[in-house]
Amino acid sequence: QVQLVESGGGLVQPGGSLRLSCAVSGSIPSIYAMGWYRQAPGKQRELVARITNGGITDYTDSVKGRFTISRGNDKNTVYLRMNSLKPSDTAVYYCNTNPPLPWGQGTQVTVSS
Secondary structure, X not given: XXXXXXXXXXXXXXXXXXXXXXXXXXXXXXXXXXXXXXEOOOOOOEEEEEEOOOOOEEEOHHHOOOEEEXXXXXXXXXXXXXXXOOHHHOEEEEEEEEOOOOOOOOEEEEEOO
């Protein structure tokens, strides 16, 4: 059974940075990419960044140039580096496979002055 545990969220001022981490355990199909998703209040969950097993990345337009997804050397950790944060980035952030398996708890990111 796959377990995903997110951490690293918090309160940050506009323009600030955060790094989210996701600890991955269990067996994930090798064809699945890993992704970071977010869900803002009153909105649907969206995929914001994705990384394939081959290291190819892609991002939703609203975070391009500001967010960077990466994997640890052991491939059991996935990171999301978020720079130049905006209030519109406020959401609960989740890591999951792409396509997604059952969701973890997520980590809250709040961007506010």
